[in-house]
Amino acid sequence: xxxxxxxxxxxxxxxxxxxxxxxxxxxxxxxxxxxxxxxxxxxxxxxxxxxxxxxxxxxxxxxxxxxxxxxxxxxxxxxxxxxxxxxxxxxxxxxxxxxxxxxxxxxxxxxxxxxxxxxxxxxxxxxxxxxxxxxxxxxxxxxxxxxxxxxxxxxxxxxxxxxxxxxxxxxxxxxxxxxxxxxxxxxxxxxxxxxxxxxxxxxxxxxxxxxxxxxxxxxxxxxxxxxxxxxxxxxxxxxxxxxxxxxxxxxxxxxxxxxxxxxxxxxxxxxxxxxxxxxxxxxxxxxxxxxxxxxxxxxxxxxxxxxxxxxxxxxxxxxxxxxxxxxxxxxxxxxxxxxxxxxxxxxxxxxxxxxxxxxxxxxxxxxxxxxxxxxxxxxxxxxxxxxxxxxxxxxxxxxxxxxxxxxxxxxxxxxxxxxxxxxxxxxxxxxxxxxxxxxxxxxxxxxxxxxxxxxxxxxxxxxxxxxxxxxxxxxxxxxxxxxxxxxxxxxxxxxxxxxxxxxxxxxxxxxxxxxxxxxxxxxxxxxxxxxxxxxxxxxxxxxxxxxxxxxxxxxxxxxxxxxxxxxxxxxxxxxxxxxxxxxxxxxxxxxxxxxxxxxxxxxxxxxxxxxxxxxxxxxxxxxxxxxxxxxxxxxxxxxxxxxxxxxxxxxxxxxxxxxxxxxxxxxxxxxxxxxxxxxxxxxxxxxxxxxxxxxxxxxxxx
Numbered sequence: 001x002x003x004x005x006x007x008x009x010x011x012x013x014x015x016x017x018x019x020x021x022x023x024x025x026x027x028x029x030x031x032x033x034x035x036x037x038x039x040x041x042x043x044x045x046x047x048x049x050x051x052x053x054x055x056x057x058x059x060x061x062x063x064x065x066x067x068x069x070x071x072x073x074x075x076x077x078x079x080x081x082x083x084x085x086x087x088x089x090x091x092x093x094x095x096x097x098x099x100x101x102x103x104x105x106x107x108x109x110x111x112x113x114x115x116x117x118x119x120x121x122x123x124x125x126x127x128x129x130x131x132x133x134x135x136x137x138x139x140x141x142x143x144x145x146x147x148x149x150x151x152x153x154x155x156x157x158x159x160x161x162x163x164x165x166x167x168x169x170x171x172x173x174x175x176x177x178x179x180x181x182x183x184x185x186x187x188x189x190x191x192x193x194x195x196x197x198x199x200x201x202x203x204x205x206x207x208x209x210x211x212x213x214x215x216x217x218x219x220x221x222x223x224x225x226x227x228x229x230x231x232x233x234x235x236x237x238x239x240x241x242x243x244x245x246x247x248x249x250x251x252x253x254x255x256x257x258x259x260x261x262x263x264x265x266x267x268x269x270x271x272x273x274x275x276x277x278x279x280x281x282x283x284x285x286x287x288x289x290x291x292x293x294x295x296x297x298x299x300x301x302x303x304x305x306x307x308x309x310x311x312x313x314x315x316x317x318x319x320x321x322x323x324x325x326x327x328x329x330x331x332x333x334x335x336x337x338x339x340x341x342x343x344x345x346x347x348x349x350x351x352x353x354x355x356x357x358x359x360x361x362x363x364x365x366x367x368x369x370x371x372x373x374x375x376x377x378x379x380x381x382x383x384x385x386x387x388x389x390x391x392x393x394x395x396x397x398x399x400x401x402x403x404x405x406x407x408x409x410x411x412x413x414x415x416x417x418x419x420x421x422x423x424x425x426x427x428x429x430x431x432x433x434x435x436x437x438x439x440x441x442x443x444x445x446x447x448x449x450x451x452x453x454x455x456x457x458x459x460x461x462x463x464x465x466x467x468x469x470x471x472x473x474x475x476x477x478x479x480x481x482x483x484x485x486x487x488x489x490x491x492x493x494x495x496x497x498x499x500x501x502x503x504x505x506x507x508x509x510x511x512x513x514x515x516x517x518x519x520x521x522x523x524x525x526x527x528x529x530x531x532x533x534x535x536x537x538x539x540x541x542x543x544x545x546x547x548x549x550x551x552x553x554x555x556x557x558x559x560x561x562x563x564x565x566x567x568x569x570x571x572x573x574x575x576x577x578x579x580x581x582x583x584x585x586x587x588x589x590x591x592x593x594x595x596x597x598x599x600x601x602x603x604x605x606x607x608x609x610x611x612x613x614x615x616x617x618x619x620x621x622x623x624x625x626x627x628x629x630x631x632x633x634x635x636x637x638x639x640x641x642x643x644x645x646x647x648x649x650x651x652x653x654x655x656x657x658x659x660x661x662x663x664x665x666x667x668x669x670x671x672x673x674x675x676x677x678x679x680x681x682x683x684x685x686x687x688x689x690x691x692x693x694x695x696x697x698x699x700x701x702x
Contacts, residue, residue: 218234350386353381357376392408397428529564599629
């Protein structure tokens, strides 16, 4: 065995960590390579007239540079790098027979045709197919050139396979192609996309006279790996090397991403000013990246201002703004932006339609949602997986589970998101058992491994049904699968344990958490509160003050609720005063209702009635609390007055009818209790002028 073949085997054997057959195929192909190049094969050196895979058979150097200038760009939708995580693992690795069949379909098996096929499949994100073609090419004895290596490096970047990138790097060194600008740029890009930015930086540092494309690949790679400050330093080195900032759109896109990641608004404004100065304010790709840079700060006013100032817009510009408004919960503006986009003649794409569906879901507007659904069918988006998933979520949130289930059952290829959306729809609509049965069906089919979103949905179902045993099992699964490290999982576990009456277990989950947020503290305080352990809740409230976590309005509400359930009125009043005086939190109707409930439970009905009267414009919650307190202390007259206020606020439900009826029955007014129930159940009695609604109920049977 010659040293060349041995080296080929050693370098190419560990091709893909998930493709055993592909690794063996490459090793076998390397064994068949001749020691000398086959007749007619081009030498492994760069030339002024080279083949550009997928574009043309022979072009000049300038076209070649343009063809590969996309290395290191940041995509318009905000995903860093050319290859997204969805591409990894979506396809099963090819077996040797499959790889051979792809290669056998190529009519002319020379380096030009093979390189074109490899590159085309890689650019189409068919990474395993592209690797299979490379296997067949090597087995056939076709020696790869620089553009073959570029295509395979695209595969390595798409699969995130650093071993494959290292193999190709070794082949490039052996074939004296390492100094080729296109191969070098592809290597920098591949190492960075594989999560090895230090390897990319080390290789880049050894390049002689790297061009702007190589610099862009390095800057983009650092941004891709969240090394924003290093990316800015690389940009400054680029400026020093070329004497000024290169007039290159890709450079500006990468720099905008880097400065946005640093979180320096002043520097972002400087980048924006320079882009306008050199005329890039008319380049829609650059303006989109600048808009994304400002939107990353989460300031709604800045986002609106920059969006208004943009001269040239495309559908990506509009969808970026729609997505930002969705994140900021300005749902009404999302619909307005969509209407403006259509009035400007912009044809919506799938992303815009999905954003519109999400807006309808948050609004709970099934009518508009169905209109958007019809438009998605018209534009041909209704069969695309993300669109169908968003429609299922929309119908579920609008309580139209039948339509959601029809869409779900009609899907041929369901994803984990599809199953999770349908399960969450059942649980969110109060049909938790049906949602869990659907999850059981998914588990029996053994299609997917659940993620933390699915696990949180199942735990929410346990919360709704108070299924302690299932919660314990899911708790164990979260440890086994590693999903416990996602903060929403332990937060939901604490809520379930608290609901089931096990506040101590909730505290144990809290203690085991590596990092906590305000939701973690609020959930544990509430767990103690609903179990009547007010002292522990107040102690936890004080511990939170000593920690670095900032309290919010929910923290005060949960602590007051705990004081209300345990009779700690004075502590609750102190906390309420501190909320207003120290934190300057404006109390909402939930806070007022909790305050009235706390006073009424303690028998301080006069104070509770006074608070409810002073805050009558805060909604029905204070009167509902007073109604419960009046019934608790057998104060029928106060209960009837509070019930009248609740009924006038159109907030009377079956629970309040039962409460008022029980209050009358406790006072010996059995006929009144019976008339209230029968009258409200029919809901046919119209309001009579001059009589209160309660009097109407009582007089209906007299």
